[in-house]
Each structure stands twice: as C-alpha cells, then as structure tokens.
Amino acid sequence: MTARERIAGNVANYVDERTGAAAWMKKNLQKVFPDHWSFMLGEIALYSFVILLLSGTFLTFWFDPSMRHVVYEGSYQPLKDVEMSAAYASTLHISFDVRGGLLMRQIHHWAALIFMAAIVAHLMRVFFTGAFRKPREFNWILGIGLLTLGIVEGFLGYSLPDDLLSGTGIRIAHAIIQSLPVVGTYLSFFAFGGAFPGEVFMPRIYIVHVLILPGIFLALIAAHLMLVWYQKHTQYPGPGRTEKNVVGYPLMPVYMAKAGGFFFIVFGITALLGAVASINPIWLYGPYNPAQISAGSQPDWYMGWLDGLVRMAPPIETYIFGHTISWNILIPGLIIPGILFTGMALYPFIESWMTGDKGEHHLLDRPRNVPNRTALGVMSLTFVLITLINGGNDIIATHFDLTINQIMWFSRIGVIVLPPLAFVITKRICLSLQRRDRELVLHGKETGRLVMLPHGEFIEVHEELSAGKKYSLTQHVQPQAIALVTEDRQGVLNPKGIRAKIQARLSKANAENIAKPTATELKELESGHH
Amino acid sequence: MPNELEPLADPGLPEHIHRRADTDPIAAKRAERQVAVLFSLSAAGTLLFFYSFFFIKEDLFVFIPVIGSTNAQQLGIGLGVAFGLLFIGFGAVHWAKTLMPDQEVIAYRHTMRSAEEDRSEFVKAVKVGAEEAGLGRRPLIKRSLFAALGLAGLPAVVMLRDLGPLPGNSLNETSWKTGTRLVTDPGDRPIKASDLEVGGVAQVMPELAPGKERHLEDIAKDAVLLIRLRPSDFQLDAERLSWTHEGIIAFSKICSHMGCAVALYEQTTKHLLCPCHQSTFDVTRAAKVIFGPSARPLPQLAITADADGYLIAKQPFTEAVGPSFWERKS
C-alpha cells in the first residue's frame, strides 16, 4: 500500500466511524447520469446561482443600502459634488474606487441575467420533453416557484443602487401596490415607510435580496436537486433505454469532471462577459429623482414582458361609490401574470386530466410526438415574445424606423391573434414531422444518388435506417383518446357531466397523431421492396 | 389507430466505439498534453490577473476593436479571472471526454411506490399515533389548541403595523398652495410670463420657504411642467382656460398612470409623451389622454401672475396627483 492510499484509508475510516458515510457514498459515487446537452441547462442556472452568491457576498462588503443624502466625493468627475443617496454613492465607489469592483458588479448582474435565461431555457426543455409528468410534478412546481422568485430577486437586486432607471422601476412597482383595491394605499405606506420614495425602502429590500430570498432559494434548490437525485434523471428514448433503466455515465469520475468542469466554464464565460461587456452603467443613469426620466426606460429582460403588457393595456378605470379601480394596472400587472403562473404551475395536473394519463414516465417525449403539448408551448412562447417586443417598442422604433404607435397596435392585436395561429401552425408542423418519421422508418433515408433503371426510369436510392434509429423513431407510446361514456347500461347519466365531455374532447385532440409504423408493416414493405 | 401490437423490437445498446486515445497510446499522450496545456492556460490567466491588479495603472486606457477604449486594469483583471476559470473547465471536460472511460453504464430504476407492507405499516403507525394523541376523542383539546395556535400567529402580523404611517390625506395634498411661486428646476429661479417663449417648456417646482429643504417625497408630488402655446391653440372650456395665463399652461409632471415623469413635450403636435408606457396627452385639451394605457388626464395647476409679474399658483391642485388609488374619487 502506498503512503497516499494509507492516508486516504485513514481519513475515510475516521469519517465512516462517525457518520456511517461509506454505505450511502458507495451507492451514490456510482450513480448514473444520462448525458445530453439539453440536460445541462438546469446546471447553468445552478452554477449561476453559486456565482451570484459569491459575487454578491463580495459586493456586500462595500455596498451601503442607506438612502440618506450624501454629496459625491469619489473619482468619477461628471458626478462631482452631486447630491445622491448613500446607496448610489457606494455603488459608484465600488465601480470606480475598488479594484475589481466594477468587474464584480458586472459579473453579478450578467450572472443574474444568465440565471434567468437558463431557467427559462431549462423550463422549455422540461416542458417540451414532458419531464414534468408523474412522478416529477412537484419538482415542476418547485421550478415555477424558483422562476417567480428569481424575477423578484433580480428586480430587487438591480434596484439597490438607487439609480434613475431602477428608481423608475420602483416607482412603477409602488403604483401597482398602491392601486390594489381597499388595502393599496396602506400597503404602499407600510412598504415605503410613508410617501414615495421615503428613506426605508432600500434597506428593507436589501435584507430581502441578500438574506430572505437567497435563503428560500437555497431551500427550494436543495429540494429540487434532491428530487432529481432520488427520482433519477429522465432520459431520451433510444436503443437500450427503457422506462426501467438509466443509461449514462457514473458520477465518479466522468460526471464529476464534466459537471465540475462546466461550473468553471459557466463562471468563466460570466466573468468574460463581466470583463468585456458593460452592464447597468449606473454612473450614466444618474441618481434617482422622481422628476427625471430617460427615454427608453425598460426593466431587465425577464420583466420586459410585464412592461409590454402594461404598455398595451386599454386605458380602463372604473369609479364606484367614490372609489377607483385601475383595471389598466391590475389586469396586466397582477391578474394576467397570476393566471399565467398558476396555469404553468398546475400544468402537469391539467395535462394528466386532459389525456387521462396517470402512469409514471421516465422516458422523455420527442416534441413532435406530442403535437398538442408542443403547440401549447409554442403558443405561450409567442405570447411572451410579443409582450417582450412591446416592452422594448421605443428602442425597436428608433432602430428599425418604425413608430411606437404601430408596434403598440401590432402587439395589442397580435397578442390575441398570433398565439392561436402559432398553435395551429405548430401542431401541423409536428404532424408533418411525424409523417416524415414514418416515411424514414418505412422507406429509409434519401442518399442523393440517382440510379437509372433498365427501362429508363430514374430513382433515388434510399438507405435503410439502422435498427437502432428505427427503434428510436418508433419507441414512443401513442396515446388513446378517452372513450366518452355518457350513460351507463342502466341509462344513468355520467355524474361528471360536462367535465367528462370536455375531457374526452381534449383527449381526442391530444391523440391526434400520425400512426407510427409497426413491425408488420415494415415486413410487408420489405417483402415487396423495389 | 392502435398500433402497439408488434412494435419494433429494442435492438439494445449500440456497440461501443473506441476513441483514438483508448487504443492508441500516442493519441492518449497527446490528449494528456492537451489537457495540461489547457490547465496551464488557466494558470496564465490567473497570472494576468495578478499582474493587472498590482502593476497596471488605474487610469490607463487601451483601445480594443469592438469594445472601444476601455480601462486596461479592469480589462486585465476581468480577462485574467475569466481565463483562469474557463480553462480549468475546458481542461477538465477535455480530460473526461478523451481519457476517462466513456463506456455507457446501465443502472436500474426502482418503482417510486413503496412495497405494500411498508404502506400498510405506515398507515397503521399513523392510525395508532393519532389514537394515542386522542385528538379525535377529545374535541375540547382540539378546539382550544387550534384557537391558541391561530391567535399566537397574529402578533407576528400586528407587529408590522409600525412599518409606516397611515396614508391619511397626504395622497391628496401637495406643496402647491394659493400664491406659491413657480421656480425653475434646477436653479430655483422664479419665472415671469415673458421668460417663456411660445413652444417653450420649463421644469418647475414650488418655491421653497426660506431655510427649508426639498425632499424627494415632495418632488414626487410637486413636479410641474410649464408649457407655452398661443392662446388660440387651446381647446379648453372657460374654467380650464381661466387656469392658464397668456397661453402658458401648467400640468403635474407625475404621470396619472404609474407615476413616471411625463416631460417629453412635442412642440409640433402639442403632445406630451410618457416614456414608461407611452401614454400620450394632448396639451391643448387639458392633457387629455389620446393614446396609451393611462386612464386619466394629467391634473392641471391653475396659474396666474402676481403683482411683480412672476407666475404663481392660483390655487392648489383640485385633484390628487400621480397614479390612482382606491380612495381616489374620480
């Protein structure tokens, strides 16, 4: 035994005698993880979270969350002797008078944007492949929770420097709180310690941003990962892959090296962005003053869709018995997002009700094989994209020679007309792709080689797919529609009534697929092959 | 059409294809060297960081294509950290890809559902435990317990009462009173009617009493926009017209939608645009909303001139300024 082996043995013994760790370590060091690039999107989010914790902690050593007034005495000349809050001044101090301060600020903010983008990309992957189905519905809900909290955390984070752009965002958030019926004015005065902007809002959101929300994040992320660990990761269908196994690489050493390496890569790319691309140049925005505003004021991208919704809202307020209800704020600011996020969170249950599918699933769907779900997803993306575009309508107008009025009207009408259109088009495309798969399995791949037959006809030679590929294209289970039972043999009506009818109709739409080729069809073809 | 009968059979995992480094020791050595180079590049990056941090002057700027002229120290520190991290990652991944075993491994899933006897034992344990607690048989305990728990949670909420004062009437009041002089913002200079040209705009605040300071909370309600048109441009009723002075009209600058500063004035169209959500207001018709999500016009401030010719407020605002709220009457 070498010296190194002896020492390692002693350490392992020491730990095991106190924790019994060998038992669960032996199992988990060999845990198998399927390998696909689309499974790394969640990892990007996770690593970005770690980067946020590290860079954020650095920033807290210099940031002063106070709104008391100071006169700027730092090195950025264009703001010399200007009155501003201590929060803004300390952010300027970090940016210009702390070596590496601006880099860390930028790494922190880029990491936040990447965090949200990765969450959205990961959500799309999980949605389009059906990874949210039983037994993973609860993990999906955790994910939606992380998405929602991420939006809030990011908003609070970039509001901390108290600059003109983020202060405007706070003004708008304040208006949303204030517009709430009955309790709005009380809540806003409690939140801001009085009239807007007050002096306590920054210190309060600071604690939410650095303590409360990160704590909740850690808990939710831990639960999210533990579920993935225990339930084992899903995998794409393919030869050798079944609902009862996981095919991939063991945690040690391959997965550790790849995932660990990927952490360094994500950190490195984020640092690279922080080094070469300026983000949130608060010294140009100036300190927040409620009487000032900049043209082209937008929130960060993950809130852009909310801004777009508010911009396109019809100007409706109702006045009843001496009270005002601002529908033009409540509907786009709270009601629509509330419906969207609740719908998203409950989607696994909605889908299992629609399809009648109550089974456990560990093999992922190819999006084309579930046209209804894929079309629904594209429809939602279209909605978000249009609202996002409207959120940036003034920047788009100046850069593409359009008018904000045109873009606004395009968005108002488009947001109602385009999503259903996207649904129909996507579903048709999925069905066409299914047809193509069927052709591939039955007739093979085009090779581009032409052959002239003796009687003069030209044909293109087709290459038969390998057995593995044929299997991949036909492994999926095609759903059956739920048979609608309106009354039983005694003539008693179905107690579920209209709900059963709707369910049956939806499941029929869901079962609309191009029949996949069976082994018998293949054999018939081969025997009569040209 | 059901087609689960006779689906295609599973051909099993495809045959493993060996990488060059698996069979050829020279290729393996080459891969090893590549990994070492990548790790060394990381070390070089970290060295760049140290050099930039301690030896590059803080006021040195370099020109980089695409980026522009940027602070050299900041760029050096950033690139140093970035490369230091990035190449460790690239090295580790390259090592795993080329040298570590890439034979696919199969593990088996266990069903999530517990064994039947575990489930029944669990149900039994819960039932026995509940029996022993006796809540079901002792409704008095149950009711008093829930009452106590429910009440005990209330102090946590009530203690938040002192987060802020009650709004009272403050949302309906601003610093503008009868006779308050209009002064420029910034500068605090009082304004005569002749100071403002037709087509001109002035950012305005109420004059401060001597010795007083202007707080942001006041600015958030008091900010006013002063615009001069030709008197013939107005399409106002008699009362609103009396609130103008020689073609000069004053509006609250705080948007009636969500409170941003509405200061974007288009001289040609006589429209005000709020850049936050594009609410557009027609100045000639008392800031009536003609586009966008705002539901109310901007409150108009009645102005006139005092004995010296300086513009003053004729009366306070007749309605609350800023965004709407529940208690707002119209």
Place this chain on the structure above:
Amino acid sequence: MKFISKYRRHKFATPVLLLIALSALGFTFSAATAAPNQSAAAASARSTLIEEGKEIFLKGCSSCHGLNAEGAAIAPALIGVGAASVDFVVATGRMPMQDMSQQAMRKAPVYNEEEVAALAAYVASLAHGPRAYTNEEIKWERDGNTAEGGELFRNNCAMCHNFAGQGGALTQGKYAPTVMGVEARHIYEAMITGPQAMPVFNDKIITPQEKLSIIKWIKSAEAEPALGGAALGRVGPVTEGLLVWTLGLGLLIGIAVWLTAKAR
C-alpha cells in the same frame, strides 16, 4: 459546378448558404439606401451675402418653403426663425430634407459653410430672430461645469434624448436624435430655436451658463471611454438582454453540445 454538388450535403452547407444570403441582402440594402451624393449648388456672380443667400434659397428651398419663405402646406414659414435655425438645420444636413417623412434626418450637409452663412443672413433679414453662433464663442470647456450639466441634462433633455444622449422615440415615428458628435454651436442653436418637435429652451429658462454646462456634459459623455467594456449602445437593458441570449446562453449551449459530444 462539381465543387458545389460535391458539398451539397455537407453538414455546414446550410449555415454557409444562409450566411452568404444574409450578407448579400445586407450589402444590397446598404447600397440601395445610401444617400445620393449631391453636388453643391454653384453660386452665380458675386453679390452681397443676403443676395447670395436669396439665390440659394430660391434654387434649393423655395419649392417647399415658398418664394418669400411664407411657408406652404408641406413646410413651415421661415419668417422670424432667425439665423440660428438656418445654421442648425442646414449645416447639420437636415435641410434640404431627403424625403417627406415625419422628421428631418441629420445627414451629410448639402451646402458648405459659406452657403450656410449666406442662407442664414437671408432668412435673418426677413424678420428678427435668434442669431447664429460660432463654435469659438461657445466657451464650454472654460465656463461649463460638467456635473451641473449632467443634472440639467437629466432634468431637461434625457426624457427625449436618453440618459446618455443616444436619442429616443417620440410618437408617430418622430424621434429625438442622438446628441453625440454634434458641434457645440449646433447644440446651442437647437436649444435656442427648438427645431421641429423639440421645445424651445431660451436663455431665461436655461441660462447661457447652464447651456455651456450642458454642452460640457454632452462632450464629456461623448469622450467617455467604454468603462467596464463594450457599451452596447448605451440604451439600457434591452441590448443587455439580447446579448445574454446570444453570446451568453448561446455560447454556453454551444459549449454544452461540445461537452456531451463523443470525442474522436
């Protein structure tokens, strides 16, 4: 031909073709929308500045602004706009307008300095109006205060021209142009005359001293290096969000594809 058919099914064929097509489209578009190179109008026999200006006016401006600058349906009257207006709009190339759109665009000036001065003298002779300025007399470097200028800019200008003077959208296709790369005298004249949709900021509302500070701040913002890295247009979170999805997540996904691909 053989080359093309040999690589017809190469896995990079589609991206390369796409790149070629997009580049061709871009170049064609740039070429087609390039402003036509107009030669300056030649002045005829030497006369006084005003007469020279009147000649240039009749040739190049009267078709829209009327023979006596009285205006028409498509162009406003120029009586009383002053030399400042003329110097601003003509020397920045806004006039003559390239097309009858909502707004006059800054472009390469058609008339040289001498011709601009002549036009300005002629229009000034029609009625009293604000005078033109020279860059030398605007001593912004000596008398302006950058920090004060920034405060003034954010209070009076940023709502249209954006926090960094990059410009912004107005209604119905109008826009506040960027104030970067504009001569000091033109910034001054624009404030004084309020061209097109811009309001008038005369010397009582923004004093000459304050105007110098504003110009000094604009020049300092113009000269400010790309602190922290590429400025991404200085228009705020929109371009930052675009970069994150393309260079940020896009790059990371590309790396993830490499990471999970089998080594050779």
